[in-house]
Amino acid sequence: MSGRFFTKVQSPISFEGKNSKNPLAFKYFNKDQRVGSKTMSEHLRFSVAYWHTLMGTGSDMFGSASFKREWHKATDPMDRAKETMEAAFEFFQKLGIEYYCFHDRDIAPEGDTFTESCKNLETIVELAKTLQKQTGVKLLWGTANLFSNPMYAQGAGTSPNAHVMAHAAAQVKNAIDATNELGGENYVFWGGREGYETLLNTDLKKEQEHIARFLHMAVDYKRKIGFDGQFLIEPKPAEPSKHQYDFDAATTLSFLTEYDLLDHFKLNIEANHATLAGHTFEHELAVASAAGKLGSVDANRGDLLLGWDTDQFPTNIYDTTFAMLIILNQQGLGKGGLNFDAKPRRSSTDPTDLFHAHIGGMDMFARGLLIANAIIEDKALSGFIAERYGSFNSGIGAQIVSGQIGLEGIDEWVRTQPAPVLQSGRQEMLENIINSYI
Ligand code: XLS
Ligand code: CA
Ligand code: CA
Numbered sequence: 001m002s003g004r005f006f007t008k009v010q011s012p013i014s015f016e017g018k019n020s021k022n023p024l025a026f027k028y029f030n031k032d033q034r035v036g037s038k039t040m041s042e043h044l045r046f047s048v049a050y051w052h053t054l055m056g057t058g059s060d061m062f063g064s065a066s067f068k069r070e071w072h073k074a075t076d077p078m079d080r081a082k083e084t085m086e087a088a089f090e091f092f093q094k095l096g097i098e099y100y101c102f103h104d105r106d107i108a109p110e111g112d113t114f115t116e117s118c119k120n121l122e123t124i125v126e127l128a129k130t131l132q133k134q135t136g137v138k139l140l141w142g143t144a145n146l147f148s149n150p151m152y153a154q155g156a157g158t159s160p161n162a163h164v165m166a167h168a169a170a171q172v173k174n175a176i177d178a179t180n181e182l183g184g185e186n187y188v189f190w191g192g193r194e195g196y197e198t199l200l201n202t203d204l205k206k207e208q209e210h211i212a213r214f215l216h217m218a219v220d221y222k223r224k225i226g227f228d229g230q231f232l233i234e235p236k237p238a239e240p241s242k243h244q245y246d247f248d249a250a251t252t253l254s255f256l257t258e259y260d261l262l263d264h265f266k267l268n269i270e271a272n273h274a275t276l277a278g279h280t281f282e283h284e285l286a287v288a289s290a291a292g293k294l295g296s297v298d299a300n301r302g303d304l305l306l307g308w309d310t311d312q313f314p315t316n317i318y319d320t321t322f323a324m325l326i327i328l329n330q331q332g333l334g335k336g337g338l339n340f341d342a343k344p345r346r347s348s349t350d351p352t353d354l355f356h357a358h359i360g361g362m363d364m365f366a367r368g369l370l371i372a373n374a375i376i377e378d379k380a381l382s383g384f385i386a387e388r389y390g391s392f393n394s395g396i397g398a399q400i401v402s403g404q405i406g407l408e409g410i411d412e413w414v415r416t417q418p419a420p421v422l423q424s425g426r427q428e429m430l431e432n433i434i435n436s437y438i
Contacts, residue, residue: 186231285323
């Protein structure tokens, strides 16, 4: 397979099995292999994050671009955007990945006016549509970048300035249109600057009411145009704002409930955001899943020693195993998928490093899927958990959960009984079981 941008990778990455020593081959991800009732690619629905993989330059707060990308060379911004889109589809095909995700401003540059920005977006969407048709690659989700432009410094949907909020709303309308046009299966709202730095200048209640109105308008518009993608909210506790309104899964679910939005949204859970919130990845997945609201996943990892959003590729087999246990137990992610919201380190400068990074992440989740599936098929954990709660299936337990008994009846019953017997939670035994599968 030829191509202009990733010349060191000539043929699509193939599955060679776990004994292969070829760094540009999958060791576990074998897309057509059946695992339970579905193939690996149906289970995993991997996606490339356009902003990191195509737009990332390796720059950070202390230094400029360390990646010199062939597709960034054109001087005209629209030419650059077109080259980047060509490079994107070359990468998707060579990697053998089926989905991608973008922000409006990743794929098309802002113009001098809002109208020009919308026109730029429409032009690039046409190109993306053609390339999707040619390659079969699909859009997992689209979103609007409501955090880079300085006008959003004090928030977008929560800006104290009505004109800024209106601008953000118009941008979302166009980003939903773009997503719809490309057959996007989801649309994500990550509250980039929806939070605050100090209460000295902030009406917290008003800002939450405003963002709720903002989301209701989006729901109305979705209905009006018949966009059948799933709306997702992506929680994150901090960065860029000090206090973000969508702190974690539980906070976001209660916000959606309070403002009558719960029926219209699911959550997109990011691993790195979970750890920033002081949770594990699987905790956030479990909270969302328990509410029937786990819609999609941003598959990455943070660095617990650094404590910011490092967006690294997933390499931890325990994380991917626990994640896949939750995903399999809820019968998959539906329209959602596993989006690699992750970037190679600043010193991984070669375009081929993008392949190594994604191959690693895909293999790690494929392995997690195989292990989680075996654990579930053997009922290695579920049997223990069911038994642990078994006392609620009959007797006093059944009376409590069915509401047949209240505090007085319980009081009477407890007085007739000997003291309860403490039973072991067997954590170490269960950890050993997990390790025996890994
Ligand atoms: C930033 C977020 C962002 C969202 C999409 O931390 O992860 O990239 O996924 O706006
Ligand atoms: Ca993310
Ligand atoms: Ca992130």
